Amino acid sequence: MKCVKFALPLLGLLSPLAWGLESDAKQPIYIEADSATYDEAKGETVYVGNVHTTQGSLEVFGDRMIVLQKNGKTEKILSYGNPTRLKQTPEPNKPDWHGTGQRAEYFPETGILVLYENALAWQGNQADSSDRVASDRIEYDSRRSVMKAGVPAGSPGGKRVRVTLQPQDGKAAE
DSSP: OHHHHHHHHHHHHTOTTTSSOTTGGGSOOEEEOSEEEEETTTTEEEEEEEEEEEETTEEEEEEEEEEEEETTEEEEEEEEEEEEEEEEOOSTTSOOEEEEEEEEEEETTTTEEEEEEEEEEEESSOGGGSOEEEEEEEEEETTTTEEEESSOTTOSOOOOOEEEOOOTTSOOOO
16 A cells, blocks of 8 residues: 555656646647757757747757657657756646756657656646655656656666655645
């Protein structure tokens, strides 16, 4: 039972693609940046400087974004920042989901989103007053609703996963 109480908040915490507004995936993607370079031979578009991307309620902010395509299909989107930031509304009248990291990768074909380096994810207005997960690597598989935090087993280095669950009534003991 203890494991279930621990896992349930985590499943809802890192679900930007599965828990976003249903209409988000059907919306066009808008990208703004100071500059953009398209290399047709590489199938790569690089956006640099104050990159702001939106698709419905999903917003991504970064310093640099790379969109990799093959045969006209987007294979991978990389976002870099100090930090790169993500925000999405899970459903009307619910607190926004937030994620930060030095780098984010999204694989549209598999629905996997990975935050790297000082990765942090939370739902609510501020990370310090919300349930949250922090790690060097946070991966969310939106198709299977599976979240993994930490470096893969057997990998060198990496910091421990840190989870904070706020009291049910929203008030910490003084």
